[in-house]
Amino acid sequence: MLKYTLRRIVSGTLVLGIVSAIVFAIFYILPSDPARLACGKSCTPELVARIQVALELDQSLPIQYGRFIKGIFVGRTYLENTDAARECGAPCLGYSYQTDLPVTQLLVDRLPATLSIAIGASILWLLIGLSSGIVSALRRGTWIDRTSQGFALAAASLQIYFVGLILQFIFVDKLAWLPMPGYTSPFDYPLDWAKQMVLPWVTLAFLLSAIYSRLTRSGMIETMGEDFVRTARAKGLSSRDINLKHVLRAAMTPIVTVFGLDLGSLLGGAVITEYVFNIPGLGKLSTEAVTNLDLPVVTGTVLFAAFFIITANIIVDLLYSALDPKVRLT
Amino acid sequence: MSKKISSVVGAPIEGRSPARMAWERIKTDRTAKISAFTIGIFVTLALTAPIFTWILHTSPDQFHPETLDPTFGTNPLGKFGGISSEHWFGVEPRTGRDVFLRFAYGARTSLSIALSATALATVIGVLVGLISGFYGGKIDLVLSRTMEIILAFPSILFALAVTPVFENVLEGWGVPTGNTTRIPVMIIVLSMFGWPYIARIVRGQVISIREKEFVEAARSIGATRTHLVFKEILPNLWAPILVTVALNIPTMITAEAALTFLGAGVIDPTSDWGAMLLASVPFYSVDPTYTFIPGFGLFLLVLAFNLLGDSVRDALDPRSSR
Numbered sequence: 001m002l003k004y005t006l007r008r009i010v011s012g013t014l015v016l017g018i019v020s021a022i023v024f025a026i027f028y029i030l031p032s033d034p035a036r037l038a039c040g041k042s043c044t045p046e047l048v049a050r051i052q053v054a055l056e057l058d059q060s061l062p063i064q065y066g067r068f069i070k071g072i073f074v075g076r077t078y079l080e081n082t083d084a085a086r087e088c089g090a091p092c093l094g095y096s097y098q099t100d101l102p103v104t105q106l107l108v109d110r111l112p113a114t115l116s117i118a119i120g121a122s123i124l125w126l127l128i129g130l131s132s133g134i135v136s137a138l139r140r141g142t143w144i145d146r147t148s149q150g151f152a153l154a155a156a157s158l159q160i161y162f163v164g165l166i167l168q169f170i171f172v173d174k175l176a177w178l179p180m181p182g183y184t185s186p187f188d189y190p191l192d193w194a195k196q197m198v199l200p201w202v203t204l205a206f207l208l209s210a211i212y213s214r215l216t217r218s219g220m221i222e223t224m225g226e227d228f229v230r231t232a233r234a235k236g237l238s239s240r241d242i243n244l245k246h247v248l249r250a251a252m253t254p255i256v257t258v259f260g261l262d263l264g265s266l267l268g269g270a271v272i273t274e275y276v277f278n279i280p281g282l283g284k285l286s287t288e289a290v291t292n293l294d295l296p297v298v299t300g301t302v303l304f305a306a307f308f309i310i311t312a313n314i315i316v317d318l319l320y321s322a323l324d325p326k327v328r329l330t
Numbered sequence: 331m332s333k334k335i336s337s338v339v340g341a342p343i344e345g346r347s348p349a350r351m352a353w354e355r356i357k358t359d360r361t362a363k364i365s366a367f368t369i370g371i372f373v374t375l376a377l378t379a380p381i382f383t384w385i386l387h388t389s390p391d392q393f394h395p396e397t398l399d400p401t402f403g404t405n406p407l408g409k410f411g412g413i414s415s416e417h418w419f420g421v422e423p424r425t426g427r428d429v430f431l432r433f434a435y436g437a438r439t440s441l442s443i444a445l446s447a448t449a450l451a452t453v454i455g456v457l458v459g460l461i462s463g464f465y466g467g468k469i470d471l472v473l474s475r476t477m478e479i480i481l482a483f484p485s486i487l488f489a490l491a492v493t494p495v496f497e498n499v500l501e502g503w504g505v506p507t508g509n510t511t512r513i514p515v516m517i518i519v520l521s522m523f524g525w526p527y528i529a530r531i532v533r534g535q536v537i538s539i540r541e542k543e544f545v546e547a548a549r550s551i552g553a554t555r556t557h558l559v560f561k562e563i564l565p566n567l568w569a570p571i572l573v574t575v576a577l578n579i580p581t582m583i584t585a586e587a588a589l590t591f592l593g594a595g596v597i598d599p600t601s602d603w604g605a606m607l608l609a610s611v612p613f614y615s616v617d618p619t620y621t622f623i624p625g626f627g628l629f630l631l632v633l634a635f636n637l638l639g640d641s642v643r644d645a646l647d648p649r650s651s652r
Binding site: 026159283286306 | 614636
């Protein structure tokens with residue numbers, strides 16, 4: 001188990017390394033002139049020159065990439081041995097062109113808003129998705145099952161930006177039950193934080209719970225026909241014990257996978273949700289950075305998000321063995 | 331002994347191919363029929379959009395300032411976003427462009443980008459899956475790792491971020507800027523993240539078929555590898571490929587609209603559903619109709635494709651009863 005964990009971490013780090021190389025190649029090698037691209041429309045030759053130096057684009061590519069990687073692990077100094085020398089501690093992802101702040105600090109500043117959305121929404125969608133899926137599976141073929149699965153299918157076909165705008169129109173603009181979504185620190189103003197987060201949570205949970213409901217239902221129905229369930233019944237276990245301890249547990253494996261991946265990609269930035277509700281999280285940071293072509297911030301957010309996805313993948317694989325006794329990791 | 335086996339009633343039992351059985355199952359499926367009909371309406375609307383230009387005596391790009399409230403010149407006059415006999419779905423705030431025509435032309439853009447991206451992703455996915463599954467070994471290792479790496483990318487974020495870079499590269503080759511670069515870039519980006527899903531499924535299927543007797547038989551009489559892959563294995567894969575494609579189209583439609591909504595897609599004056607939703611954001615509280623129309627259209631189309639995809643899967647695989 002320990003060996004497997006270590007191997008997964010090593011291979012995960014390797015994948016992250018390759019992802020970083022690809023990201024680096026796409027943003028620093030592919031464009032004919034990254035400095036010009038980053039400079040935007042109202043650009044002067046002086047500004048291009050400044051960005052070129054600040055990015056160290058005058059150096060050869062291997063040196064650039066080497067310094068980029070070095071910056072992440074041990075930190076780096078920009079423009080070493082000049083008056084403009086600038087220390088950038090590990091993990092260093094460079095400085096934003098727009099604000100001149102370290103990218104790492106920007107990421108850390110924006111993380112709480114994204115965390116708030118992701119955690120709140122995931123609790124909600126798991127609750128709704130699992131419970132409606134369980135009820136559907138136990139009452140298969142009844143009107144409860146048909147209604148909830150019909151809802152799930154419809155919800156799975158809806159778009160966050162559409163539902164978000166409609167809900168905002170109803171609950172904020174017309175009924176005025178909720179304030180405009182946004183982010184305040186839960187430690188300073190917990191009530192405001194919750195009120196502002198309700199819409200993003202509900203919107204995300206509404207759409208995502210549909211997938212979990214369908215997964216739970218089909219997983220449970222499939223497991224109910226298996227031999228070990230019949231054995232459990234033959235042993236004289238109560239149907240409550242069978243359904244919760246045997247059937248649900250076996251049906252959980254695919255749900256854990258999907259949940260881990262969903263949560264992982266959400267932590268890297270709930271891009272659309274944050275964009276619609278104007279919430280200053282990682283997703284909003286990345287869309288702003290793309291609009292302004294703020295390359296260091298773009299690479300930083302992409303890498304950060306990839307880190308979450310890869311970590312989620314590893315955790316999911318490890319949880320597999322804990323949940324499913326049929327899976328033995330070596 | 332008669333060659334034809336007769337059933338008890340006397341009528342001969344016909345041999346039916348799996349394809350025919352699936353088709354017969356789908357023909358009796360009411361959900362499949364309704365969703366196919368809905369998709370048909372949207373496709374017809376997209377194809378016949380120019381006819382409506384002629385009927386309505388206006389174009390999707392023509393401004394109609396007379397339909398807007400003269401006080402500020404932004405909000406449409408009349409209820410529900412200015413719906414009238416001339417403007418069936420109302421007019422766009424600020425410009426007064428006809429929403430119905432923009433919706434019809436938007437269906438064109440959205441569908442053609444989504445379908446092209448699905449087609450490209452399917453071709454790449456099937457080819458890579460076939461090669462990876464058939465050859466195995468080092469080739470499989472490299473291709474599988476590639477898929478893993480692509481799946482580790484935050485897709486929306488990355489697609490958003492590479493669009494300006496790809497545009498810059500195309501511009502460097504002398505391609506004019508605007509939608510002539512945006513649309514191909516979108517198709518490339520969407521298929522780039524779509525093919526690994528298809529490849530994974532095809533690869534798994536190939537591995538299980540590769541060792542079957544009929545492949546072994548073909549190999550023993552000296553069939554070439556190309557023959558084995560394309561003539562022996564591929565024809566057995568059309569069912570899973572069809573299901574994947576059917577369920578891939580709605581994903582692509584959604585992704586296309588999302589990219590455009592986030593500003594990395596089709597740009598004005600070309601109409602697109604994602605672009606309409608994006609344009610409606612500043613006006614959603616004063617003119618919700620303008621938000622509702624493209625959003626609901628998107629919902630209906632995606633739902634129809636999802637339902638049809640489910641029906642196709644159930645028809646091809648009778649065990650997966652819902």
